[in-house]
Amino acid sequence: xxxxxxxxxxxxxxxxxxxxxxxxxxxxxxxxxxxxxxxxxxxxxxxxxxxxxxxxxxxxxxxxxxxxxxxxxxxxxxxxxxxxxxxxxxxxxxxxxxxxxxxxxxxxxxxxxxxxxxxxxxxxxxxxxxxxxxxxxxxxxxxxxxxxxxxxxxxxxxxxxxxxxxxxxxxxxxxxxxxxxxxxxxxxxxxxxxxxxxxxxxxxxxxxxxxxxxxxxxxxxxxxxxxxxxxxxxxxxxxxxxxxxxxxxxxxxxxxxxxxxxxxxxxxxxxxxxxxxxxxxxxxxxxxxxxxxxxxxxxxxxxxxxxxxxxxxxxxxxxxxxxxxxxxxxxxxxxxxxxxxxxxxxxxxxxxxxxxxxxxxxxxxxxxxxxxxxxxxxxxxxxxxxxxxxxxxxxxxxxxxxxxxxxxxxxxxxxxxxxxxxxxxxxxxxxxxxxxxxxxxxx
Amino acid sequence: xxxxxxxxxxxxxxxxxxxxxxxxxxxxxxxxxxxxxxxxxxxxxxxxxxxxxxxxxxxxxxxxxxxxxxxxxxxxxxxxxxxxxxxxxxxxxxxxxxxxxxxxxxxxxxxxxxxxxxxxxxxxxxxxxxxxxxxxxxxxxxxxxxxxxxxxxxxxxxxxxxxxxxxxxxxxxxxxxxxxxxxxxxxxxxxxxxxxxxxxxxxxxxxxxxxxxxxxxxxxxxxxxxxxxxxxxxxxxxxxxxxxxxxxxxxxxxxxxxxxxxxxxx
Numbered sequence: 001x002x003x004x005x006x007x008x009x010x011x012x013x014x015x016x017x018x019x020x021x022x023x024x025x026x027x028x029x030x031x032x033x034x035x036x037x038x039x040x041x042x043x044x045x046x047x048x049x050x051x052x053x054x055x056x057x058x059x060x061x062x063x064x065x066x067x068x069x070x071x072x073x074x075x076x077x078x079x080x081x082x083x084x085x086x087x088x089x090x091x092x093x094x095x096x097x098x099x100x101x102x103x104x105x106x107x108x109x110x111x112x113x114x115x116x117x118x119x120x121x122x123x124x125x126x127x128x129x130x131x132x133x134x135x136x137x138x139x140x141x142x143x144x145x146x147x148x149x150x151x152x153x154x155x156x157x158x159x160x161x162x163x164x165x166x167x168x169x170x171x172x173x174x175x176x177x178x179x180x181x182x183x184x185x186x187x188x189x190x191x192x193x194x195x196x197x198x199x200x201x202x203x204x205x206x207x208x209x210x211x212x213x214x215x216x217x218x219x220x221x222x223x224x225x226x227x228x229x230x231x232x233x234x235x236x237x238x239x240x241x242x243x244x245x246x247x248x249x250x251x252x253x254x255x256x257x258x259x260x261x262x263x264x265x266x267x268x269x270x271x272x273x274x275x276x277x278x279x280x281x282x283x284x285x286x287x288x289x290x291x292x293x294x295x296x297x298x299x300x301x302x303x304x305x306x307x308x309x310x311x312x313x314x315x316x317x318x319x320x321x322x323x324x325x326x327x328x329x330x331x332x333x334x335x336x337x338x339x340x341x342x343x344x345x346x347x348x349x350x351x352x353x354x355x356x357x358x359x360x361x362x363x364x365x366x367x368x369x370x371x372x373x374x375x376x377x378x379x380x381x382x383x384x385x386x387x388x389x390x391x392x393x394x395x396x397x398x399x400x401x402x403x404x405x406x407x408x409x410x411x412x413x414x415x416x417x418x419x420x421x422x423x424x425x426x427x428x429x430x431x432x433x434x435x436x437x438x439x440x441x442x443x
Numbered sequence: 444x445x446x447x448x449x450x451x452x453x454x455x456x457x458x459x460x461x462x463x464x465x466x467x468x469x470x471x472x473x474x475x476x477x478x479x480x481x482x483x484x485x486x487x488x489x490x491x492x493x494x495x496x497x498x499x500x501x502x503x504x505x506x507x508x509x510x511x512x513x514x515x516x517x518x519x520x521x522x523x524x525x526x527x528x529x530x531x532x533x534x535x536x537x538x539x540x541x542x543x544x545x546x547x548x549x550x551x552x553x554x555x556x557x558x559x560x561x562x563x564x565x566x567x568x569x570x571x572x573x574x575x576x577x578x579x580x581x582x583x584x585x586x587x588x589x590x591x592x593x594x595x596x597x598x599x600x601x602x603x604x605x606x607x608x609x610x611x612x613x614x615x616x617x618x619x620x621x622x623x624x625x626x627x628x629x630x631x632x633x634x635x636x637x638x639x640x641x642x643x644x645x646x647x648x649x650x651x652x653x654x655x656x657x658x659x660x661x662x663x664x665x666x667x668x669x670x671x672x673x674x675x676x677x678x679x680x681x682x683x684x685x686x687x688x689x690x691x692x693x694x695x696x697x698x699x700x701x702x703x704x705x706x707x708x709x
Binding site for chain 1: 444446448449451452453455456459460462463486487488489490491492494573574576577578580581583596597599600601602603604605606608610611612624626637682683684685688697698701
């Protein structure tokens with residue numbers, strides 16, 4: 001069984017790395033000499049044992065007691081394997097937090113019992129929502145600092161429930177904890193006897209992997225084309241759905257139709273019969289159709305949307321704001337083209353959700369509801385339907401400066417929509433259609 | 444897909460991405476288990492071919508069996524192999540007696556730097572993993588090094604949804620780490636499943652085996668009776684000791700690897 005990925009998020013200094021370090025140590029997931037090295041280092045520095053140092057390995061992280069960058073470690077409970085992801089809580093390092101959280105199956109949002117819900121608690125909740133992470137548990141940590149008071153816990157639960165509701169999220173549970181002392185991680189805490197719910201490890205074992213749906217539409221974005229020998233192998237990762245020999249497929253956005261001739265493999269014990277989501281694959285096709293990196297192969301019966309006007313939600317990380325009219329690069333699966341912001345409909349702060357007045361830009365750490373116009377038409381899906389082909393990143397120059405999800409088609413795309421609904425054409429017809437279009441442009 | 448298939452598939456995606464993005468790309472082959480698994484994955488990604496040249500940095504202090512194994516595999520698998528070494532430093536008598544970190548910097552980091560400059564490689568595939576040690580735990584899949592070979596670990600590009608920043612200012616080269624998310628145990632389980640030929644030094648002789656391979660003066664074998672891959676896997680499931688405990692340069696001080704890697708070490 002493949003492992004489940006869990007990200008730990010929350011405001012700076014609320015104890016994320018400590019919780020993970022303690023969890024790893026208590027479950028015997030890190031070698032003794034690594035724990036011993038940390039213990040010696042803490043003694044040298046005149047500190048109590050800092051479990052966070054198991055993850056915060058950089059000199060600057062240990063000196064300042066904060067996490068700069070994300071890391072991940074495999075660990076296992078009696079039930080299954082996990083990858084646990086540490087994400088920095090400091091506002092300066094949000095892009096590192098998003099790098100860590102982007103592919104998580106579940107999240108634990110950590111809140112310091114003394115401090116309650118803070119700026120990054122809210123911001124991280126917004127980000128979890130945008131990333132589409134739905135399995136969320138909340139940990140109220142450092143209960144020892146508030147005398148293990150149930151009333152404090154209940155009060156934070158109320159505030160947090162409200163904060164999550166504002167971004168249309170709901171926590172599956174709230175767990176009181178004192179991570180530094182290992183209370184309610186593996187062992188129940190005698191100080192928290194008023195809490196009847198699950199411990200951290202019991203909660204972790206209730207999480208579900210996000211299994212690809214068997215009947216999801218087939219999406220194979222072409223990564224590269226190989227001609228090392230007599231074969232012309234179309235390579236890529238099957239992002240969604242399945243493929244078999246003989247399947248009739250359509251290559252988008254061109255709309256060319258052909259069939260899968262073979263599934264390629266090398267040094268495999270059993271022959272491949274079906275390709276499933278997540279596999280890096282190679283196929284050959286029956287007809288010598290035109291393909292390139294970025295072409296999306298779909299089964300005939302479930303085409304993607306095709307268009308050059310997308311309604312999207314963007315989380316902006318760039319140092320410079322996202323500006324209307326400026327040119328950027330969009331990367332969606334292996335598709336890459338120039339784009340610009342045609343309209344900004346709504347801009348809000350990712351922490352307090354307050355709306356910005358100006359609609360000509362999306363500042364750093366703001367969320368924008370935006371219409372993008374792309375230079376080349378893209379093949380895509382709505383994020384809620386096929387997440388893998390419904391999300392993208394935006395580059396400002398060389399730098400990845402924002403991430404987003406596609407929420408709809410802009411009005412101007414009706415034409416593309418009708419193209420999608422039209423019967424896909426045979427290769428020769430597409431050639432003619434293209435020719436015709438170029439003549440129109442020349443006029 | 445089981446866990447190994449998933450790991451394999453993710454790594455192949457990254458190898459293919461690197462090959463597509465960089466015209467001049469190489470793969471660092473230390474002869475050890477990780478970079479040999481990486482080599483196998485590349486052959487899988489490209490259906491039996493390895494269109495990417497391999498680079499081996501020979502410090503001349505390597506364990507002799509490593510060189511023999513390297514040349515044998517290179518011939519059998521028809522690999523393009525570039526062997527680099529910092530001849531100038533060697534002529535001036537560089538060795539671990541000049542200080543372990545000084546020696547690693549000169550013979551490994553600078554040796555690599557010379558090869559990268561000579562062949563103008565823009566991309567370099569490497570088999571490092573997060574679980575090896577702390578500073579590698581903070582790495583990216585596509586990790587830039589500036590013209591001075593330095594790693595700016597405080598300002599790394601975001602990586603989300605397998606979208607990597609692949610283009611950088613002139614003079615930058617990119618370290619690509621397809622095995623970043625694997626563990627030592629995963630590597631051995633995969634070697635077993637794929638029947639990958641691995642150098643004998645990993646298997647116990649006279650009660651000792653190498654768990655991590657490096658230069659002879661700075662690498663100590665561990666006590667072990669494991670003579671098969673299955674026995675190594677069993678041993679690792681029960682071990683209480685880190686993988687690189689036998690690598691002397693790691694132990695020089697608390698942040699030795701960070702210090703080496705900031706300057707361009709593997």
